[in-house]
Amino acid sequence: MIANLTRNWRLFVNASDNVVVQTNIGKEAIAYVDKYRSYWTQNGGVIVTAGQTLAQTLAGIDQNIQSLYILPDGQQGRGQVKYSFNLNTSYSFNAGILKGFLSAGR
Numbered sequence: 001m002i003a004n005l006t007r008n009w010r011l012f013v014n015a016s017d018n019v020v021v022q023t024n025i026g027k028e029a030i031a032y033v034d035k036y037r038s039y040w041t042q043n044g045g046v047i048v049t050a051g052q053t054l055a056q057t058l059a060g061i062d063q064n065i066q067s068l069y070i071l072p073d074g075q076q077g078r079g080q081v082k083y084s085f086n087l088n089t090s091y092s093f094n095a096g097i098l099k100g101f102l103s104a105g106r
Contacts, residue, residue, distance in 0.1 A: 012088040020080045026069030033061060 003011045037058070044055030076082070093099055 008094060009091045010089065012086070012090075014084075014086040016084050018080070018082055018084065020076060021074055022072050022077050023074055025073055026065065030065060030069060033058075033065065 001013045003013075005011055040054055040058050044053060044058070046054045048054050048057055
């Protein structure tokens with residue numbers, strides 16, 4: 001809504017009810033793991049880091065995919081604000097020493 005309170009003074013008001021969801025996230029990562037899963041599973045006993053096997057590493061990757069991509073899919077993301085309200089006002093000077101100066105506040 002925009003209201004002209006006086007000839008030079010405007011008031012701007014905005015309110016919203018937002019629904020922002022995450023969808024189709026991590027498809028490339030999931031496809032990559034699925035592509036090589038059989039190869040990694042066949043060689044699951046191979047040690048890849050200090051005492052950790054390929055099978056254990058794959059289990060960790062699967063947990064990360066579950067928590068980063070599958071569970072949040074279709075959910076509202078962190079930090080997304082559902083309701084918002086903005087109020088802004090401005091006053092323009094069109095005469096005198098301040099002619100052309102615009103004063104804005106929030």
